[in-house]
Structure formats: structure tokens, C-alpha cells
Amino acid sequence: MPIFNFDNSYLQLSDKFYREVKPNPAPHPELLLLNKDLMKDLDLEVLDENELVKILSGNGIVEDSQPIAQAYAGHQFGHFTMLGDGRAILLGEHLTESNLRFDIQLKGAGQTPFSRRGDGKAAVKPMLREFLMSEAMHNLGVPTSRSLAVIITGEPVYRETVLDGAVLTRVMSSHIRVGTFEFARYFGGIEEVRELMNYTINRHFPELNDAQNPALALLEKVMDLQMDLIVNWLRIGFIHGVMNTDNTSIPGETFDYGPCAFMGIYNPETVFSSIDRDGRYAFGNQPNIIKWNLSRWAETLLSLIDPDEKKAIELATEKINSFDEIFTQKWWEMMFAKLGISNPKPGDDDLVNELLRLMELHQKDYTNTFTYLRMPEIFDENQFFLDEKFEAWIQKWKSRIKLENGGTNFAFELMKKQNPVLIPRNYYVEKALDEAEKSDFLFFHSFLDLLKTPYEFLPEMKEFLQTPDEFDSNYMTFCGT
Template sequence: MTFAFDNSFHRTMEGFYAACEPDAASKPELVAFNDALAAELGLDRSGVSDAELAALLSGAALPDGAQPIALTYAGHQFGQFNPQLGDGRAHLLGEIVAPDARRFDIQLKGSGRTPYSRGGDGKAALGPVLREYLVSEAMHALGIPTTRSLAAVKTGDGVFREVFLPGAVLTRVAASHIRVGTFAYFAAHHGADAVRQLSDHAIARHYPAAADATNPYLAFFEAVVEAQAALIARWMQVGFVHGVMNTDNCSIAGETIDYGPCAFLDRYAADTVFSSIDRQGRYAFGNQPGIARWNMHRLAEALAGAVHAIGG
């Protein structure tokens, strides 16, 4: 299956990622493949066996043109700034341009250690992989902006999470994997020039109209705020609880990303939480609009130097 990669982030954003390859799954087995999404992306699987797909989408073999990287970012986790996070168990294989001219990241999640793993094994268990596959596709069916799931593959390797569990890799499709935490990292460590470079890339990719504004970086910020507000409003309409709205789980593309302890309400209760470590209810269902606003304040802080360099 040909992906026809056009890897703009790898090509133009050196220093914003670490090049690294996924681990090779020992015995990949295809569990699910999203044929409808593949068709949207212009991917032709005719003549490609399940075994070949499993190898390509598990790290056992790399598709032609893939340039795997792990992205660098920071994050405000439960309100506290962690200055160094990054993709600790995911490899961005590259970008493809769909027949309708939209650009998408193709990422393997649960594919092994990266320079940002911080002692973790970089792997994922089958249960969480299937949960993200199902919930992200349900959100898409509900018309809510979200990352998508192209495939779930069992690796044939075990992962230890209190007990041994079957390992798996999710192939995630996103408009991009640039997060509020990405801006926070480069603002904290590299200053306004790096933030401007990242902003220019994000503007060109997601909000091209902002490039024509008097202050493109302010216009970019306003566009992200609008996208986040629209996204959270849709969450609230369907009773979706993200669970962990840290800034590293907040996409500047306005998509739902990183399905961890998420769920839908069975009955309305504003104080419902779905993270076992959220003991104070910071990310409770009813708090989500306020947390989205808090996250946008953190983006504003990261962009401040770039905005004020132009004026506005």
C-alpha cells in the first residue's frame, strides 16, 4: 500500500523533533482496519494482505517514504508545568495529502521508546488501543472534530501494566500533532524566534487566512480559540468527558486528541470525572469549558513574544 508521503514538518522544522524508528513488532496481527478512512485518504489496499498491512502499521516494516520522528513538547499537567514531555510512545511516520487536498499526519501509537520516553517502555496494551479506535471513530460519526483511527494491530509482544497484557499499536490520523504544549516548550526553551517559526508552519497548515492579517500571530491565536470553543461546545452537547485536558492533550487544529480515561455520560452530572488521579475534579465534565479557556491562556503566554514583536 502506497502512502505517497509529503513530510513538511520533517522537511522544514528541524530541531522541533527527534528522528527515531519504531520498534519492530515480533508477530504483528491485524485486528481492525478502517477501510472507509483509507478510501478518504486515497489509500488503496487492494492486493495487500492483512499480514502486509499488519507489518506496515506496527513498526515491523516501514512504508516507503516514511521518515519517523517523535515530536517535542511540554505540558501543563493538572495545572503544573512540565517543561519536557514529547512523544514518549509514538512515531510520526509522515504526512499524506488526501484526494480532497487535506493534509494528514500518519502516526503509530504504542510503537516503542523514543528520546522522550522518560523511562517508559513506549508500548500500548490492546485494550486502550481498541478504546481509542472505537471512541475516536464514534466521535467522527457524531460530527465532532477528532483524530481518526486507521488500524489496530496486535504486536505479539506483552506489556506489563500490573499484569502482562497483549501489546498493540494504533495507527492514528490527525490534521497534525501540534499541541498547545508544543508552543509552551519552544517559548520556554528557545524563545520568540522558535515560536514564530512554529506559528508560521501552523498558520500555513491550518489557518492560512491568518497570514494576511495585520498581526498573523494574533489572528492565529484567535483562530485557535474559536476552534477550541466550537470543539468543547460539541463535547458538552453529547456528554463527552475527555478526562485529562492537559495542554499537551490540546491540539491547535481544534481536534479531539489523546483518548485516555474518556467516556460519555450515562446521566447528567456536572462533577463526573473519568481519571482515577483527578481527585480534585479539575477535568470534570462541567469544568471543560473553563479548562479550555485556561489552556488558551497558556497558548497566549507562549505566543506573547511573537504577537508583541509585530504589535497588537
């Protein structure tokens, strides 16, 4: 019985969109991590672990797998360039028992025709990072890629130093991105864009086939998904760090966990990426960037929106121009919910704005502040600097949530769903990765287990709510994945 139930619908597209390629065999593969929860979600049953390792290390091609590297392009930090899967190989699309379709992709399995000067390999630590962060995001309730396994290859990878090689198995509903459409437009033509649009609609949004203007309906649908995704990021303090158009997933999933991090002290200008020197992808700028990315995507669809270019530009511009109002509404709803407010009243926006100003002024932790409002008892005395203005704000807020239907208890239940107690704080992520890189997985696994229930306070979480002073102020992440 095969481990995977592979189908290969992407191969229905013109071969411009991909290149057939075989993974590089790993000399001495060993299973480092296996995501058993995801195995169940995918209806995968492994009777022979050696066979699984063989497949996910690139040492064996399973029945019905037709490995490919996908072609795409993208605006990276605002500059357009030709790209493609440089070290990712799509084994196929796995169909679950309920006919859900998921890409199964090997990351770090060797060179592809799009590798440029790269070796197509990956090191252990960045692959462990993606595993940890993507599972944390999944448990936080954010649409995301997931990680099925990390396998060490038994060969060295040469970067600034010599590192141990690894392959990560990434799972997504698909790897179609804004950059895929940019590739179709710039390196193909209207027929390639039409072909990709039809495929995307049939795969992800079949209900749009009945739309009067499918291209415009697709733009509106994906814009809505992207807004929901960014609102989710802002809700939990997540900073992607490299929001290029090739990292903008059409189905609205978070992926590419290189220079990503979680904000501790609240500051909208927070950046942790070593390559984002101008703050383009700062925490508070993420809404502006997703709007910019969607604008680049809309440009690829113009010829399908209307054959009259002027009319097409008018229709697309109207959709893009609606972004600010819709996004702002979604953001306010999210922020009100973080304070336990489900039925906003006049003055509630002042309550939110004042809290954010106080947090920024007093350099308070974003996640812990919202947890403190609901559960002050789990924090040490004097941990929060409560000046007169903050005390006055708390009294106003307490009076306000009493007016909610269901009162304070209902408000607290709403807050619990919106505000994680535990996030993968940068200090503990690095501690977990550093120890795991030295083959000590004790802390990695215990941390990962706690991250499975981020909205439920457990006493053993208390030590993870704080990080050493100044750690985040000097913290940098890199494009290692």
C-alpha cells in the same frame, strides 16, 4: 504502487522540534482491526494486506516515510513539564488525492528519546478503546483524531499484569498542540516560536498570512475552534478527562482517549478519571479549562503579537477576556437547538435552566431526556419520573416550539440533528473491550456498527439506551492509552 503518499513538511522545522526514530519491529504482527471507512476517506487502497501490516506494525519503513517523535511540553493538571512523543512515532504526512494532509502516527511502536522511564509499548485493550471512542466521536460529528488500524504485536507488555501488546495507527490533521508552542517558548526562543507559528499558519490557516497581526489572528482563530469543540462535547455529554495543554490540539480536534467517558445522569461535576481527584476536568468545568489552556498558549505568542511586552499583554488579554461572552453565546445557541429552538425569544433561557435543574434534581439521564422529548414512545412506561413540575415544563416547552417557524415538525428536525439517540455508554464500552480482549469481537463490531448512525433510532438500539443501576457511580477510567 505505495500504500501511502507521504510528505514530511514537519521536517522543515528546526530539529529541536523532533527526533528521528525508527519503530520497534513487532515479532508476530497480526491485523486486529482495519477502518475501511477511513481507508476510503484517505484514498488508500491496499492490494497486499501483509504489506500494510508490515508498515503499521513498525516492521517496514515505506517509501518517503521519515519517522520522527515530536517534542513538546505541557501543563499537566496545572503543572508545567517537558514531554514529547513517548510512545508515538509519526511515519509521515499522507496527502490524499484532493491534497488534504493527515499525520499517520503509530502509537505503541516502542521507545523514543522522550519515553523517559516508559517502554513505549501499548496493550490491546487501551488501543481498542481509542479505536472505538474516536470513531464514535467522528460519527457524532465532533472533530477528532481517527483510528486506522489496531495490530497485535505478538509480544507481552508488562503493566500490573502481563498483557498482549498492540500498535494503533492514529490519524489527525496534525499533532501540533498548545504544548508544542510551550516547548518552543521554554526550550527555544522567539525565533523557534515564530518558526512554529508560521508553519502552523501555512499548514492549517493560510488565510491568516494576510492578517495585519498574524499571531493575534491565530490566537482568535484557534480560540474559536476550541470553543466550538468544547460546545460539541457539552452537547453530547462527553468528558475528556485529561485536558492538559499537551492534549489541546491547535486545529481543534479531540484526541487522547485515555480517561474519557460519556455522562449518563446529568451532573456538571461528573468525573470518571482515576487521576482527576479534585474534579479539575469535570464535565461542567471543561469551558474554564480550555480558557486556561488558551491563556497558557497566548503567553507563548506574546513576543510575536507585539514587540512591546505591555502592548502584547494588553492585546492578548483582550482576546482571552472575550472568551466568556462568546462561549456563553455559543453554548446558549447549542442548548436552544437541543430543545428545537432556532429563533430564541425572551424567557427561553429560563426554559433551558429549568430543564437542567429538573434533570439534576431527579437524576435523569442527559442523553435520554432530550431523546424522550422528541420520541417518548421508545422508552418504557414510567421510565421517566414525571412530577408535576416536569409535566408543567413539558407543556411550556411544547407551547414554545409551536411558535418556531415550521412549528413542532421543524423543531423536531433540529433536535434530531443536535441530540444523539445512541452514545458509547460506559457499560457497553467496557463490555465490548472485555470481550474483544478475549478475542470475541462479535459484540464489539455490532456496537461499533450501531454507533455509525447515532442520530437515527433503530429498534436494536433500545437495549443500549440504559445501563445497570449504579454502574456509572463506580466507574473509573485510566490513562491506559
